Amino acid sequence: MPSPPPPSRPVRRQFMTTMTADKAAKQQRNKALPVTPTAPAEARPIHMFPAELTKPLDAVADPIFLDPLIAFYILAAAHAVAAFYFPIQDCDEVYNYYEPTHYLTDGYGKQTWEYSPEYAIRSWGYVSLHAFVIGLRRIIPVWGVEVLLLRTALGAICAGSEARLYSKISRTLNPRLGMLFFLIMLTSPGMFHASVSFLPSSFSMYTTALGMAAFMDWRGGMRTAQGMMCMIGGAVLGWPFAAALVAPFMVEEFMTAYFTDKQEFIDFCYRILDGSVRSTIVLVLQFCFDAFFYRRIAIVPWNIVWYNVIAARQGKGPDIYGTEPWHFYARNLLLNFNIWFIIALAAMPLYFIHTFVLRQPVFKQSYLRGVFFLTPFYLWLAIFTLQPHKEERFMYPIYPALGFNAALGSHILLTWLGTSNPRSLIAMIPAKLRLFFAAICFIAAVDFGVWRTLGMITAYNAPLSVYKPLRLPDVTQTGDNVCLGKEWYRFPSSYHLPTGVSAKFVKSEFSGLLPGDFSQAGKGFGLYPGAWLTPSGMNDENKEDPSKYTELSLCSFMVDSSFPGTEPSPLEPDYINQTDTWEKLSCEPFLDASRTGTLGRIGWIPDWEFIPSKYRRQWGEYCLLGRKNDLGKSERFQTCSVDRSGVDKMDMAGSSSLIVTTKINLGRAMYILNILSARAYMFRLCSHHHRLLNQPFTAQRHEQYTYNAAGQHQCHPEHLITTTGEASHISWTSSRSSSLSHTACCRWPKTKTRLPSRSPDPEKPTGTRPKAPERPDGVWFPSDFKRPTAAPYPDWSLEKTKPLPYRPFRYGPKYNITMGLRTMHWDEWIELDNHYPKFHADKKRRIEERGSKCFHTDPNPQVFEGAVELLEELCGYLPERYPSMFRKTEHGMVNLFANETFDIRKDVLTMNGNREDPMQMAARMVQDDLAIMFEKEDGQMYLLAGAILLPGFWRLQDKLGMSLDELHYSGDVPGYHDKLRKGMNNFFRRLKPESPVNRNNYFLQVDEDLAWSYSIGDEDNAEPSWDTAAANRAIEHHHFRSERQSLRRLPRSGGVLFTIHTYFHPITDIAQEDYVPGRLASAIRSWGDDVSKYKGKAKYGDVLLDYLDKKHEEQVATGLDLSREDECKAYPY
Structure with missing residues (x-):
């Protein structure tokens, strides 16, 4: 009998416990119910609830029972x-579960749309x-x-x-x-x-x-x-x-x-x-x-x-x-x-x-x-x-x-x-x-x-086995990519890759949405920011996002399959048989289902010869491939050292004067030439000032190099710098090679604060650039380039992130007139800071007060398409870079600070439900003013779309429709015709979507209005100019106005986009910074007459220079070490 229930609980009905048949009959009799007589085992009557009850099997004695x-x-x-x-x-098992787990345990992994906080x-x-x-x-x-x-x-x-x-x-x-x-x-x-x-x-x-x-x-x-x-x-x-x-x-x-x-x-x-x-x-x-x-x-x-x-x-x-x-x-x-x-x-x-x-x-x-x-x-x-x-x-x-x-x-x-x-x-x-x-x-x-x-x-175990060679020493290094094309859905997870090696996708016939990558945002974002930062390009409609693909040239390894019964296609080539490019590291047999019969697909059939071939299983290859000239230390790390006598050496040592690593698939001869030329270039840069300069060098095929330069500093052996340069012409000449005999001595300046620089000196020529693509004037062939996903801005806060301290002026005595371009990192396209609320309020006021005088989009379809493309770029970039303030939506973006919802569909274009000009919408999103130029049939670039709300000294209504030349001539830009015109026009024509640049300039202003410098006259005057400004106002009215501009080509429409972020500070504020008063005074004195007139020096020069000189003297008197300025203030800061 079972144990009786606890006293506090009622006794259950018969069928709820396992009871004997006698007890069941007894309880039925007590309730005055008719009792069904016990029938033989073969013919017992069936009742709905009374059970066939017996002793519970607490201790089963049946011989069939297994413990x-x-x-x-x-x-x-x-x-x-x-x-x-x-x-x-199931690829869902990998991408929806193993990969997020890998993110939790290792800090990176693939992310599906299901893990986007939006869904x-x-x-x-x-x-x-x-x-x-x-x-x-x-x-x-x-x-x-x-x-x-x-x-x-x-x-x-x-x-x-x-x-x-x-x-x-x-x-x-x-x-x-x-x-x-x-x-x-x-x-x-x-x-x-x-x-x-x-x-x-x-x-x-x-x-x-x-x-x-x-x-x-x-x-x-x-x-x-x-x-x-x-x-x-x-x-x-x-x-x-x-x-x-x-x-x-x-x-x-x-x-x-x-x-x-x-x-x-x-x-x-x-x-x-x-x-x-x-x-x-x-x-x-x-x-x-x-x-x-x-x-x-x-x-x-x-x-x-x-x-x-x-x-x-x-x-x-x-x-x-x-x-x-x-x-x-x-x-x-x-x-x-x-x-x-x-x-x-x-x-x-x-x-x-x-x-x-x-x-x-x-x-x-x-x-x-x-x-x-x-x-x-x-x-x-x-x-x-x-x-x-x-x-x-x-x-x-x-x-x-x-x-x-x-x-x-x-x-x-x-x-x-x-x-x-x-x-x-x-x-x-x-x-x-x-x-x-x-x-x-x-x-x-x-x-x-x-x-x-x-x-x-x-039949299908190969994906678990082919990755094993990656475990061998010296096969991989941090940053390598293992690429998958048509085999993306068989990837067994990042746990099969060494630490620091990532899986990437190359385009195949699949046209749905592939996983992206969890954000690897670091300090300042708390625990696991990739889980809450909204990724770009995700949707719940399985729509393809091209940004999920990587370039084949960036693949160090490839996983692919080859089946005799399958014909390669342009999107799914047979990488295994591309023996000039790829080398087999590991191959396993994989069932060719298209050529195997039903029995062979269902189960195991041995490959015995007496079995007819039509019943046997047919096989293909499933392989891990390594890029040739990219395997092993002997080719991945060509270590070159130069002694003081100029004798050239090639060795495999771990330390040397210079290491050059190439990631591109060139022939061995070209590979060695790249090394020699790069070394000569680096030594030429280092030898004069005994420091490493971030100067780019480029190759004829416009590929990217990563090079490391290290020198033996006479005081300390630890000064190693890693820089990245983008290729543009290396002259393969004996004169360049002859500089190998120069003594290389590079050092890292000891600085209290060193801001990153990825670009060359903006005031010096950087050599010739690649030739412009052959295309008719006024014609743009849409590019399939996609901007790389932006990393979240570290520690960014709308309340605490201060404007970057751009101080783009140099010591005299010479003032150089150049375009001053620097290569721009994609993450740094748009800069926002804690001045955003003021800028946003000023822009909103200006839109209400001046309306279309401040923004305009030409009705030309190409121009309209370019403006919409700009909105798409901003709605993709801003939630990635500033996820705490912007959230991507299905049809646009939400500005969480301003409570503004943007719908950027070209047939909608609304902000909070109100129809707006696309350039007006874009202006609300950022602190920058925006302008887009387009090339016409005469080969000239024309300003056809813009949102110029905080210009200071010029008006959009005056400049709309002007060519690049007209814009500069109308503004009397110093040196434009003689020094800038030809190079600038050539640069605009050849600018590529994948090659953004930025530049800085500065002005002085004698009033405190960010949007319009009223000291030069009313904004609606016919011809405002410095001539109307009051001269020598008190120093408290003087303001330093700096612009950080970015230039990039929009890939679909071909428009050249300007973003103009203005930094506006009282002179009395920036003069408190070390070295700034003396350097700014020297820069102003270096201006020629044309520059002085252009910048209005006559209206503020005396008062300003006197103030700056006094502040400089005070700094020197308090112990400022002028010899260390270069270490503390690198251009453009």
């Missing part, structure tokens, strides 16, 4: 084999659990063990859930039924791979098994709360749809309570409340995890349901990723469970026949319980068969239910085969023949499962 602990060990061993050898089948349909709580497991790798310090460790752990957890359900089936229902369940789960190919899959559907499979075990075992009372927490809590943390599987069990318990007394119904409600509280706790914990990572309110289970159900009705949802016919799951489950799936489908009819027709009990529980146990499989299969979008992993949660159904159906069939009833036709068949038939069917099912499993492992 649950032993069952666990066997299952865990089988799953461990799967962890080692079974391929990762948030994947839970960081679920991923964090697995990241904790992988964190245990520190105990096993072996590279590449992470995936194996996690998969083994998942297999053990799965084995535990299976063993528990097996135990409950055996103890509660029937030992033979439990053993059948155990064997089905052990030998089925479906369980072999689902058990170790890092997927929410697998997690739900574990919790479904645990929940079924809880609902199945009523000994000692119902475990409703435990079952609910397992199944609903598992669904919340894993896959929300799996919560549907709890429905049949809840219906059973409701009916139990409904047909019992009032107290039982109260207990039922209590158990429901208990289970709901437990499940809610799981939801709250998950919510806290996701709120921490996403930095916003995100109820991920609801987001998943919304996307898959509601969004699906709006033309989005999962159906855009493909649909399958209704019989997809039937075919799939037949492969993964073979005959067991057929028996599982037949389980309910067999159960009804056995119970109602043959009137025989199946197990020691009421028949109605059997109905509820069998229902989840049919319910789930029906729900998902009706969905157009189908995937194999969607069936994982019902694998335990399928196993139970198959075990119950098999149990019934075996009962029929083993019958001794003389009235049965089956009994007429000899017992040995029946046993033989049953054994053959069982062995065939097991063999088919093993056959298919072996076939999957041998």
